[in-house]
Every structure is written in structure tokens, then in C-alpha cells.
Amino acid sequence: MVVDANSTLAGDALAERADNGHADAVDRVLRALNHPVRRRILQQLSVEPASASTLAKHFGEELGMVSYHLNQVLAKECGVVELVDTIARRGALEKIYGLDAGIWEQLAHVPDPGAEGYGLFPLEVDESTWAEICEAQEAFEDRIAAAVRGGHERGAGLGLCKTRRIIVGVAAFSIGGAGLLQAEDLARLEADART
Secondary structure (H helix, E strand, O other): OEEEOOOOOOHHHHHHHHHOHHHHHHHHHHHHOOOHHHHHHHHHHHHOOEEHHHHHHHHOOOHHHHHHHHHHHHHHHOOOEEEEEEEEEOOEEEEEEEEOHHHHHHHHOOOOOOOOOOOOOOOOOOHHHHHHHHHHHHHHHHHHHHHHHHHHHOOOOOOOOOOOOEEEOOOOOOOOOOOOOOHHHHHHHHHHHHO
């Protein structure tokens, strides 16, 4: 994802984006991924559902902080995780959370691919493809770092050349739940590939 911070969107375009369910889902996921603790929580929940106390122990973090990010931000504000179970423990209920498949499904239905200036969508890939994507992400990050070094050598940031402020991001994130493709899924993918 590369966004030019100097560009402006017309008010009508902003209103149209706000009405777009896909854009809302993207915004919610980006907010969820905007903190290292939340990213760690989501990665762990992609493996299996867990409670705040289990996650806090696993990460070696304070329960209050993990609980805040899990319950308040990821579940209530972003809606990317959901309560999947409650277990009675020592006179209290332990809440077990898992990824909310609905938000990830919303990302799969892009109304106009590329129109929003960024891409964020779920894919189902095998281990070999996952490794290839991770390598591509590392190569992209290396190319960005080299470009920035080149800009600094030309005097960027020192007022020696014209510059612009940008945000660059790339992410490949496992959301779990992978399995074998069903016949109807395979047929849909083949049909999509033909169009």
C-alpha cells in the first residue's frame, strides 16, 4: 500500500467511500493492525481462540493491557474478533475470543478493485505460496529502504531537493482457518480466473 499524503480527495469521494462496506471493513482492519499488541493478538487468534488471560501469559504482557486491546478495541471498536465461548472459572466467566470471519469475508467482495488506492483482501494459499509471499514482502521492504537511502544521498530531508511525505505499508497476515478447497470454491476461483 502506498499513499501520497499530499493528495486530496474531494468531499463527494470521501462520502462515497464512507458508504462503501468494503472501505469500512478495510478501515476497521487497518485500525486493528495499527498497534503491535493487537497484531500479536490477531496472529495468535488466527491459530486458535483464546482468552485475554491466556494471551497475556503467552506474550508476557499485563492482563489489563491485553484485555483492553482484545475486548475494547478489537471486539467492540473494530469488530474483527468475536466472543466464541465463555468458561466459568473461579466464580467468574473467562471470555474466549476468535477471529470474526465476517469481517474477512467483507474484504473478499471488492466493489471496484484498485479504486480505493490500496488493496486488502483475504486469500487462501498453500505453504509454498505463503513462503513466496513472505519473501516478496521482504524484498519489497529492502527495495523501499534502498530507495530511501538513495533519497537521503541526494539530500532529501536536508532541503536540497523537492520532497513529498508518503506512507508506505505492506503486510501479509495469516488469519488461520485454512483448509482444503471445496469443489464449489475451486469452481468459483476458476471462473474468476477466466474473467
